[in-house]
Amino acid sequence: MIKSDLAPRLDxxxxxxxxxxxxxxxxxxxxxxxxxxxxxLTLGAGKNLRAMLLLVSAMDExxxxxxxxxxxxAAVEILHLATLVHDDIIDEAEIxxxxxxxxxxxxxxxxxxxGDYLFCVAIAMVAEISNRYPExxxxxxxxMTKICLGELRQFKHNSDTDLSVLNYLKIIAGKTSALFSxxxxxxxxxxGNSDKEARFMGRIGHNMGLAFQILDDCADYQSxxxxxxxxxxxxxxxxxxxxxxxxxxxxxxxxKQQIRKQQxxxxxINEIIAEVVNVGGxxxxxxxxxxxxxxxxxxxxxLPNQHQRLLMGQILGRIWKVxx
Amino acid sequence: MIKSDLAPRLDxxxxxxxxxxxxxxxxxxxxxxxxxxxxxLTLGAGKNLRAMLLLVSAMDExxxxxxxxxxxxAAVEILHLATLVHDDIIDEAEIxxxxxxxxxxxxxxxxxxxGDYLFCVAIAMVAEISNRYPExxxxxxxxMTKICLGELRQFKHNSDTDLSVLNYLKIIAGKTSALFSxxxxxxxxxxGNSDKEARFMGRIGHNMGLAFQILDDCADYQSxxxxxxxxxxxxxxxxxxxxxxxxxxxxxxxxKQQIRKQQxxxxxINEIIAEVVNVGGxxxxxxxxxxxxxxxxxxxxxLPNQHQRLLMGQILGRIWKVxx
Numbered sequence: 001m002i003k004s005d006l007a008p009r010l011d012x013x014x015x016x017x018x019x020x021x022x023x024x025x026x027x028x029x030x031x032x033x034x035x036x037x038x039x040x041l042t043l044g045a046g047k048n049l050r051a052m053l054l055l056v057s058a059m060d061e062x063x064x065x066x067x068x069x070x071x072x073x074a075a076v077e078i079l080h081l082a083t084l085v086h087d088d089i090i091d092e093a094e095i096x097x098x099x100x101x102x103x104x105x106x107x108x109x110x111x112x113x114x115g116d117y118l119f120c121v122a123i124a125m126v127a128e129i130s131n132r133y134p135e136x137x138x139x140x141x142x143x144m145t146k147i148c149l150g151e152l153r154q155f156k157h158n159s160d161t162d163l164s165v166l167n168y169l170k171i172i173a174g175k176t177s178a179l180f181s182x183x184x185x186x187x188x189x190x191x192g193n194s195d196k197e198a199r200f201m202g203r204i205g206h207n208m209g210l211a212f213q214i215l216d217d218c219a220d221y222q223s224x225x226x227x228x229x230x231x232x233x234x235x236x237x238x239x240x241x242x243x244x245x246x247x248x249x250x251x252x253x254x255x256k257q258q259i260r261k262q263q264x265x266x267x268x269i270n271e272i273i274a275e276v277v278n279v280g281g282x283x284x285x286x287x288x289x290x291x292x293x294x295x296x297x298x299x300x301x302x303l304p305n306q307h308q309r310l311l312m313g314q315i316l317g318r319i320w321k322v323x324x
Numbered sequence: 325m326i327k328s329d330l331a332p333r334l335d336x337x338x339x340x341x342x343x344x345x346x347x348x349x350x351x352x353x354x355x356x357x358x359x360x361x362x363x364x365l366t367l368g369a370g371k372n373l374r375a376m377l378l379l380v381s382a383m384d385e386x387x388x389x390x391x392x393x394x395x396x397x398a399a400v401e402i403l404h405l406a407t408l409v410h411d412d413i414i415d416e417a418e419i420x421x422x423x424x425x426x427x428x429x430x431x432x433x434x435x436x437x438x439g440d441y442l443f444c445v446a447i448a449m450v451a452e453i454s455n456r457y458p459e460x461x462x463x464x465x466x467x468m469t470k471i472c473l474g475e476l477r478q479f480k481h482n483s484d485t486d487l488s489v490l491n492y493l494k495i496i497a498g499k500t501s502a503l504f505s506x507x508x509x510x511x512x513x514x515x516g517n518s519d520k521e522a523r524f525m526g527r528i529g530h531n532m533g534l535a536f537q538i539l540d541d542c543a544d545y546q547s548x549x550x551x552x553x554x555x556x557x558x559x560x561x562x563x564x565x566x567x568x569x570x571x572x573x574x575x576x577x578x579x580k581q582q583i584r585k586q587q588x589x590x591x592x593i594n595e596i597i598a599e600v601v602n603v604g605g606x607x608x609x610x611x612x613x614x615x616x617x618x619x620x621x622x623x624x625x626x627l628p629n630q631h632q633r634l635l636m637g638q639i640l641g642r643i644w645k646v647x648x
Contacts, residue, residue: 124465131458
């Protein structure tokens with residue numbers, strides 16, 4: 001751990017760099033037995049969006065954050081990594097962050113253990129600081145439970161062409177918003193905010209997570225499918241039903257028949273993508289994302305801390321621009 | 325949760341019953357989405373050995389335990405259950421506690437999520453009481469990490485006919501002793517013991533875990549294999565190398581060739597079992613178990629609390645008798 005080298009208060013850029021270093025060092029100081037998997041995981045860098053949200057939420061009026069925020073930021077990213085490792089087993093994903101997925105490279109069984117190990121590492125980091133925030137640990141476990149249930153809900157609705165908008169929103173509230181919300185809530189608690197203030201931050205994270213995930217699901221329909229040697233990387237290939245498709249079904253119910261076919265070819269997937277765009281599925285989904293984007297922006301604008309308003313606005317803007 | 329119905333201090337029998345009820349109620353109050361899996365898990369009752377050890381370790385001089393011990397006892401059993409659910413995926417086990425394993429009945433993917441969910445439930449229970457034991461949460465995460473590494477070590481040494489006695493002991497120290505030790509350590513902390521006293525309890529758990537696992541591994545060689553419709557239930561069929569076999573290899577290295585063959589038939593497995601017994605593999609392994617049994621007994625005999633001496637002695641005696 002690099003904690004001992006850290007100044008007690010850090011500015012945002014340095015704290016984000018510190019999170020990345022702490023994550024990397026924590027993974028690489030693992031037992032030899034699991035080191036090859038940890039090394040593989042450090043190859044692909046994520047955007048660290050969840051850590052960013054936590055750090056900004058933990059920022060004081062002078063724009064600085066504490067060591068605890070760095071540790072919590074790394075914990076939330078490692079927890080996210082744990083969920084990705086297990087998700088890739090469930091989705092049989094081949095690629096993750098530009099490299100072979102862990103389940104592909106090391107096998108499903110080792111990936112199960114690796115995900116469990118990462119959960120333990122994340123909880124160990126939380127344990128390191130949790131005695132300074134008594135009674136708050138249960139927020140962490142509640143968010144983790146929501147993530148599990150979101151993943152299970154998604155799995156159960158795979159190939160379900162009758163998935164409702166409400167159930168879609170429940171899925172993404174679990175699989176994405178729960179962790180965004182936890183990150184922002186925890187940051188505020190570390191910053192010494194009241195529970196009420198922290199819950200408000202949590203709601204910003206919740207709405208931002210919904211906007212992010214809907215935009216991410218739209219992006220899957222905004223270009224031709226990526227074809228790698230081994231697989232087609234698209235929600236349709238993985239039988240995951242998302243908002244653009246749900247809206248397209250409303251406009252053109254015949255599409256359901258095409259989806260129900262097993263093992264869609266690349267040509268068929270590209271045809272369906274074009275159709276989803278043509279009937280307005282993507283643009284309708286986009287409107288929903290915009291609703292959550294605007295809601296989030298409005299909430300951010302009410303924050304009294306100018307550093308938080310500025311940086312959170314930038315993060316939201318980046319999500320909107322990149323995913324848009 | 326039944327906590328509100330509990331008296332502040334409970335006697336041993338009632339507290340063990342309370343653990344079982346709390347476990348069952350906690351699993352059955354889960355979200356509808358995951359309820360079928362939880363219901364299936366409540367069908368097969370375990371021995372609750374880890375909860376027993378925790379309760380006895382948490383026992384005061386009058387033989388009573390607190391509500392916190394009941395919650396921690398249920399948490400440690402649910403954590404154990406989480407590891408079993410993921411183990412069964414890794415070992416492709418068909419049967420667990422007399423019923424179909426979760427991975428067999430619901431599929432590997434749902435079982436991954438179910439194990440994660442059970443981890444969350446266990447940690448949520450720990451979170452409920454952890455603020456009364458600041459700084460102790462990390463013992464929990466360290467034990468969890470050891471269990472993951474033990475499982476990984478076992479998986480990596482599957483079919484390894486050159487597995488050393490030392491590496492075998494490392495495997496079982498992780499997969500069995502870590503949780504026995506955690507249970508006894510936590511019980512003592514809940515009982516208000518000093519960290520030094522609690523660590524002594526932890527070491528009793530560690531040694532008892534080793535004796536228990538070696539006896540359990542011997543038992544696999546002390547009867548003919550169980551053959552179910554779907555599979556042969558024996559370590560040999562699952563390519564798990566244990567102490568009786570390691571000792572048999574020392575006496576008769578030619579046995580290694582037989583093991584290396586893929587997909588042993590029932591007849592072949594029974595022949596190898598007979599050979600392992602004949603060359604003294606089981607009896608030598610048994611001697612090692614006895615060494616740990618006697619070491620544990622000696623440590624228990626030094627405990628000043630008579631209720632703990634009596635009950636822990638009974639638990640150890642039961643392990644020795646049942647597994648012997």
